[in-house]
Amino acid sequence: MHVPDGFLDAPTSVATGVAATAVVGLALRGARRELDDRTAPLTGLVAAFVFAVQMLNFPVGAGTSGHLLGGALAAVLLGPWTAILCMTVVLLVQALFFADGGITALGTNVTLMGIVTVVVGWAVFRLVLRFLPKRPSSAVPAAFAAALLSVPASALSFVALYVVGGTADIPLAPLTVAMLGWHVLIGLGEAVITALTVGSVIAVRPDLVHGARPLLAARDLTIRQSPVASKEAAS
Amino acid sequence: MTVQMEGEGRANGEGQLKERGPLKDRVRLKVVVLLxxxxxxxxAGVVSFHASGSPxxxxRVAEDHGFGHTAEDSATGDSPLAxxxxxxxxxxxxxxxxxxxxxxVVVLGLGTGIAYALRRRARDRRESAD
Incomplete structure (x- = not known):
């Protein structure tokens, strides 16, 4: 899904660069509220995990492959703002050191893979959780749905950018159908990997999954409140 | 006066929680991170070799729909890790x-560095606001 240099014209690349910079700026502020004793040590690990798993292209048929994008996964594990920062770090390192994704296309790639996947993934995750029982394991199917939809959303966003600033004249309908078709398949892989990963962390330490914290809240609050309460009662 | 005392009480409670409460948790968190x-x-080091090399x-869409040739080589194409x-x-x-x-290693370092830098700044700001 990494967009190379040359696919989009200069104005579009500049526009996505400006948009991505603005959102990353917001994320730098927003992440301060998400980063605590638990998420801070995990941020680098989640970024490294996304980098590593993005190397693992899986076949989706007919000589085509796909790999995890990871935005939905990072959002569920760390929270959306921190996830945007994680994805930006991964995409920056890939573009600078691995020639994966163009340099002029960096803003485009951060927008498509670092922002759209996180925003859509987080929104779907929260929405699906509303319909599931309030227990930590509900985060697994919600993360599955979030990842599943985040990939075609990212692919459609590429099509939208291509309509505005593509350097070749490509008919819209077949481009949309082809991008959606392949990326629904890749989204299935994304969903499986995301659900397995979230499920593994839930099994070990559910409190380390940012998106699952509200599902633990009732139990957690009573435990965490007691020292404060007794202190206040004593004074 | 009462408000101030309440504030102090909460601050003490928080400090105590950080030092005592999650100590066991934090050790286990280290294990989780290490694992x-x-x-x-x-x-990245071993399994990646078996990844699919297909487009x-x-x-694939760019090839099928006739705009694959518009891709340009990256400016970092001569990087030693390209x-x-x-x-x-x-x-x-x-x-x-x-x-x-x-x-x-690079992504882990950058991600961890940014997370702790932001956390430190958030804590400094909270302290200066108190």
Whole structure:
């Protein structure tokens, strides 16, 4: 899904660069509220995990492959703002050191893979959780749905950018159908990997999954409140 | 006066929680992070060799729909790690493995560094506001 240099014209690349910079700026502020004793040590690990798993292209048929994008996964594990920062770090390192994704296309790639996947993934995750029982394991199917939809959303966003600033004249309908078709398949892989990963962390330490914290809240609050309460009662 | 005391009480409680409460948790968190780093190194350093080399979804669509040729070589194409291969290392397994591990180390360092820098700044701001 990494967009190379040359696919989009200069104005579009500049526009996505400006948009991505603005959102990353917001994320730098927003992440301060998400980063605590638990998420801070995990941020680098989640970024490294996304980098590593993005190397693992899986076949989706007919000589085509796909790999995890990871935005939905990072959002569920760390929270959306921190996830945007994680994805930006991964995409920056890939573009600078691995020639994966163009340099002029960096803003485009951060927008498509670092922002759209996180925003859509987080929104779907929260929405699906509303319909599931309030227990930590509900985060697994919600993360599955979030990842599943985040990939075609990212692919459609590429099509939208291509309509505005593509350097070749490509008919819209077949481009949309082809991008959606392949990326629904890749989204299935994304969903499986995301659900397995979230499920593994839930099994070990559910409190380390940012998106699952509200599902633990009732139990957690009573435990965490007691020292404060007794202190206040004593004074 | 009462308000101030309440504030102090809460601040003390928080400090205590940080030092005493989650100590057991934090040790286990270290184990989780260490295990995670090992898994990630294994994925990038070893498993990546077995990844599919087929074009990805976007590359495939670009080829099929006649705009694949508009892709330009990246300006970083002469990087020693370009295309996840280490320049000067002929063994493909080793070449890709080294590139993957190097990438993991850089991403891990950057991600961890940013997270702790932001957390420190948030804490400083909270303290100066008190």
């Amino acid at each position: 995670g780093v090992l898994i990630v190194l294994g994925l 990805d979804g976007l590359e 295309d996840y291969a280490t320049r000067g290392v002929d063994n493909p397994r080793l070449s890709g493995g080294i590139a993957g591990v190097a990438g993991v």
